[in-house]
Amino acid sequence: MDDSYYIAQVAIGAGESEAEISAKYMAKVLLFKPEDGFAILGMSKEVGELSLLYSNRNQKSLMVAEASASYSAGWRTWAGGWRTWAGGESSLSYSTFYENQANWNLIHLNEAQNRAKQLGKGITVAILDTGFDLEHPALKNNLSPRASWKDFVDGDQQPEESFGYFYGHGTAVAGIVLQIAPQVTLLPIRVLNGNGEGDLSDVILAIDWAVQQGAQIINLSLGSKDSPQAMRAIIDYAFSKGVYITAATGNAGTLAIDFPASEGNKLLSSLSDAVVSVGSTNSKGKRSSFSNYGSSLDIFAPGEALRTLYPNNLQARVSGTSFATPIASAALALALAEPASKYQRRTGLFKANPANDLDSTANTGIITSQNLFDLFTLGKGMIDLDSYLRAALSVW
Template sequence: MTSTQTGLLLALTVSLLTACGSTLPGLAGDRQGQTAPRYDYLATVPLQSGDTVASVQAAVGGTVVSWDKSDCASGLAGSCQALVGMNGAASLSAQSIGNNLGRVVTVEANKDQFSGGGVLTATINGSRAYWAGGSLLAWSGGSRAYWAGGTYDPIPQNSGLWNTLHLQQAQALAPNLGAGVTVAVIDTGLDLSHPAFVGSLTDPSTWKDYVGGDAAPQDEGTLGVGGFGHGTNVAGIILQIAPMAKIMPIRVLGSDGSGDVINIASAITWAGAHGAKVINLSLGSTSDSKTVQDAIKAVTAKNILVTSSAGNGNVDKLTYPAATSEQIGGLLSVGSVTPLDVKSAFSNYSKDLQIVAPGEIVYAPAPGNMMAAWSGTSQAAPMAAGALALAMGQTLKVPVSSLENILTNSAFNIYINPLNIPYAKDQKLGSGRLDLSAFLAQSVK
């Protein structure tokens, strides 16, 4: 790709990302690709001994969507609770439901407020690249990247990114390559039949599709339209960094890239209950949700680490849940920089941002046995998730709860670049750019 083509591509990317970063309005309604029931409101019900699905549904006047009694003894916010979907004008208030059940209940509008952000920026020379026989046919000199037997030779089109992050050195420090670590990708789903994911997914009993209402979280749509391919790309980025990790696919975003509160919260709870050690949230909203916050607090309290994208509006404020990362230990907010370590034109920034990673034109698998590049903070977040998976696959020098701080403290200082000086006050690009080898050197034995 020529420099002129790259410039035009990035200009288009900024335009599209700005559009994608806005909050999606309204209560739950018809979403593209949605076949599961939709709800206008959700009630969060703390569970007690003797509760059944039927008794809770009767008291609330709705349908139980998530039921978690796995950790009732802990008393953690978000543990031992049910999420109940309700339609109509919420005829029962939180107080009346609480009176019916004899406990405090919260009711929240189930807004369709989350967006995956990011945008498809390139296929190979504008044409399709096919994965066949376990190999990726690339355009440069007929070179190939192989996925076979759990080993991975990184996609050559990403070689500049991985050199910057010191991926090769990091993988040498973490030779297990993330083995034994499950990373939940809560997104648009994956192309489950893509050769890139053969042997790299968790058992299908752990999969979930909250959009389709089944256990097959297949990425659906038309490539280049809406969010189709977003989750496939995100998962592929994680596996390039930690190729022996397992991906748990959970679909919460429709093919238009949007998702609602109850599905995001339910997915986080599901991932935490089914073996995830890292959860990647390449999605965000300009509105906060207590229900989602509580779900994140519950999983991070169990030493599950969560990475969240900062948002693509080029504003001095992070999207949620990344915006709460300073208040919730174990939740890491991730922004985007260019390959030259300059803030991406689309990336949100804030004194609350913790770290940045390269999020522009990142190649990974795409639906239909293809490879394609996406740009956005959605592509930066899974780089941090992959880093955490690499570390957690090894014997650690430190507790899991310390990994977040080590990751940020080992970051490369990008404020020495004059173009980043406007963000230096209050470190609005976080502690710097992710450095995989520096992180692994400080975190694993």
């Protein structure tokens, strides 16, 4: 955890050293990327308030996507005492939780997993969240090597869940990924405390860490009401290295999509190709009442009453855009793990012609009318995993 009060992004001039940048702005250099022409600075409250740099508050500036207290409480309330995996089962499939079957049928998961023979093998999804039950028998065999783990909150390499209002959130997100792409590798990174709060600097450093550790996909089931320039810079950097970001739209039930999901389908945004913004539906394919939506939204995925993993060898029933987002992460992993095809298997496939990857009318019922408000605020509709993979793998 960094103690900086403000965070800013600055350009690096030709030949400028890290020490020169630090002295020039009277700031701590958190990230120094001379080959990419930028640095991320941390400033004290006093320096930041006098600086002419565009900066953002650091402490607790990002939160779990559960913006609405009623819904954030709701997902945790369902964390009951059902004990499972006593035999130490190491992988999950679409049929692991029969309660999820209606949701998985909606996105054609069975067909997609039959098509994606690798099931995500060889692809690393970094999950930046509240921590993880690193010993959960259904999770531990899919984790990346221990040396790659990181806890930016406590400053160590044990990104475990900590007690608080959002205890178990990261473990639950990881469990959703594994139900879609059971052979994927998960890179556990903790950036939020047990109450679902995190510092901007920790999230920025975590994205950089994930890139350096070889992650191809970064799952952000978190967001901010602000649009920090430093965060924009690190997302753009990650995308330049071939890494894609999935982000939750937030759970206030309004047109105000959280950042960075707000950049997903945003006209003229430099981040629109890098970010997939994900909203939530119920098992009937209708937009969840809590899900944020708007013109910059890309896709919807199931996010209500999903069964998934919970710490201490338990399972939970969860709701929120936090849990729709890992479905998009896992979909990317399924495609990226398959042999090369003539199509670039990238986030752009989520944003292409709906006939190729997303059936926004017949499949989902999300867009139930032809009025322009629906057409411009509900993205491409529900993700259809099988159609997405068929487009990605050029199998028609």
